[in-house]
Amino acid sequence: MKIVxxxxxxxxxxxxxxxxxxxxxxxxxxxxxxxxxxxxxxxxRLCTVELTEGRRTKLVTxxxxxxxxxxxxQTDTDALRNGRRLLIELLAPRCPDSVKLQELxxxxxxxxxxxxxxxxxxxxxxxCARVCERVGGRTxxxxxxGVEIHVDTAFGRPSELCIGCGACxxxxxxxxxxxxxxxxxxxxxxxxQEASRIPLNKCTSCGKFFGPVISLSQVxxxxxxxxxxxxxxxxxxxxxxxxxxxxxxxxxxxxYELAPHETVEEV
Amino acid sequence: MSGTEVICQEIEVDYMLLDxxxxxxxxxNREAMIMMMQAIQHNYRFLPExxxxxxxxxxxxxxxxxxxxxxxxxSFSLEPKGKHIVQVCTGTACHLKxxxxxxxxxxxxxxxxxxxxxxxxxxxxxxxxxxxxxxxAPVVVMDEKYYPKADIKTVNEFxxxxxxx
Numbered sequence: 001m002k003i004v005x006x007x008x009x010x011x012x013x014x015x016x017x018x019x020x021x022x023x024x025x026x027x028x029x030x031x032x033x034x035x036x037x038x039x040x041x042x043x044x045r046l047c048t049v050e051l052t053e054g055r056r057t058k059l060v061t062x063x064x065x066x067x068x069x070x071x072x073x074q075t076d077t078d079a080l081r082n083g084r085r086l087l088i089e090l091l092a093p094r095c096p097d098s099v100k101l102q103e104l105x106x107x108x109x110x111x112x113x114x115x116x117x118x119x120x121x122x123x124x125x126x127x128c129a130r131v132c133e134r135v136g137g138r139t140x141x142x143x144x145x146g147v148e149i150h151v152d153t154a155f156g157r158p159s160e161l162c163i164g165c166g167a168c169x170x171x172x173x174x175x176x177x178x179x180x181x182x183x184x185x186x187x188x189x190x191x192x193q194e195a196s197r198i199p200l201n202k203c204t205s206c207g208k209f210f211g212p213v214i215s216l217s218q219v220x221x222x223x224x225x226x227x228x229x230x231x232x233x234x235x236x237x238x239x240x241x242x243x244x245x246x247x248x249x250x251x252x253x254x255x256y257e258l259a260p261h262e263t264v265e266e267v
Numbered sequence: 268m269s270g271t272e273v274i275c276q277e278i279e280v281d282y283m284l285l286d287x288x289x290x291x292x293x294x295x296n297r298e299a300m301i302m303m304m305q306a307i308q309h310n311y312r313f314l315p316e317x318x319x320x321x322x323x324x325x326x327x328x329x330x331x332x333x334x335x336x337x338x339x340x341x342s343f344s345l346e347p348k349g350k351h352i353v354q355v356c357t358g359t360a361c362h363l364k365x366x367x368x369x370x371x372x373x374x375x376x377x378x379x380x381x382x383x384x385x386x387x388x389x390x391x392x393x394x395x396x397x398x399x400x401x402x403x404a405p406v407v408v409m410d411e412k413y414y415p416k417a418d419i420k421t422v423n424e425f426x427x428x429x430x431x432x
Contacts, residue, residue, distance in 0.1 A: 133332075138332075140331065141332065141335045143338040144338050145338070152338075154330045154331050155345070
């Protein structure tokens with residue numbers, strides 16, 4: 001398999017995607033919806049490249065196009081830059097304060113005033129929904145289609161399935177999902193609206209709130225670790241460490257009849 | 268959150284019927300999910316939330332995925348539909364032949380909006396994009412029966428028939 005990337009022959013394994021090969025060879029292709037850990041969905045279309053297989057040249061999304069035969073790939077032609085510029089011009093008004101889009105706009109010379117601002121705080125990459133299905137409580141999804149598509153919970157109501165992991169907030173390329181811990185509740189806020197509200201555990205030792213009240217056994221099962229007993233949810237991790245340290249110190253130093261601070265002073 | 272506002276009302280869902288649809292008719296296969304949803308919709312005239320929850324548990328597909336499918340296809344409805352369904356084609360040919368006048372007329376007569384159900388739950392008015400019979404435009408589909416070259420008179424006859432019942 002002979003792969004020519006931007007005029008240079010590169011090594012590639014069969015089945016690797018164009019994006020993987022490009023990144024392995026230091027060629028930058030912009031993406032918004034690509035995360036290596038999740039299946040590629042080709043939602044943002046920014047990673048479109050020109051692919052010549054045989055005698056035909058076509059535009060393909062590089063994130064989900066596996067290489068199977070000899071191919072010639074161009075990642076930065078004028079046509080592609082124009083296409084990307086248009087995509088950025090269309091996406092940026094949806095998210096006017098996104099740093100990532102501003103950077104891309106500067107790189108591609110996009111005119112951010114070309115289309116009116118719609119301020120929907122979302123670029124429709126679907127990453128939050130995909131990561132929620134993969135690691136979270138299967139809370140978020142894309143609903144509707146075409147221009148009406150939007151991130152939503154089932155039946156548009158705050159979900160009971162959310163485990164408050166915050167993966168959606170972490171993965172959002174425009175940082176428009178917030179996880180807020182306040183007043184003993186963890187709330188996941190998607191585009192200004194509450195997607196879930198989970199009570200937080202109160203530490204029985206120090207009284208501080210920590211971690212959401214969720215069924216950890218279900219989380220362990222989702223991770224394929226059914227047999228591992230879920231950790232203690234009544235004491236916060238800090239107190240847990242602290243209490244263990246005290247217990248160990250007591251056991252250890254009673255044996256030698258030494259108080260912990262005395263040993264420090266002697267040294 | 269935004270999106271479909273589901274009317275909250277108690278719906279009696281027959282789980283025996285759901286079991287029959289899911290297991291007997293389609294073998295409990297998750298690949299047949301859309302067909303199961305169609306069967307459920309056929310029975311209830313919409314997709315009741317408890318039925319979708321039960322479907323999700325039985326075939327092991329996340330509820331969010333089912334919701335995604337239900338909102339993606341225009342033929343699925345999460346809101347209860349009326350007893351009778353009128354679909355007016357607003358495709359190019361039918362529109363030019365004045366189908367919008369029928370839509371306006373029905374809306375005015377029943378005091379409703381396109382895509383919605385009348386308050387007495389008798390009638391749902393849908394605008395569809397093409398029913399594949401442009402040669403006999405404008406087309407109206409009332410209770411799954413096609414009326415070619417329809418006009419306000421055709422619609423009125425149907426609506427009078429409903430009122431007489």
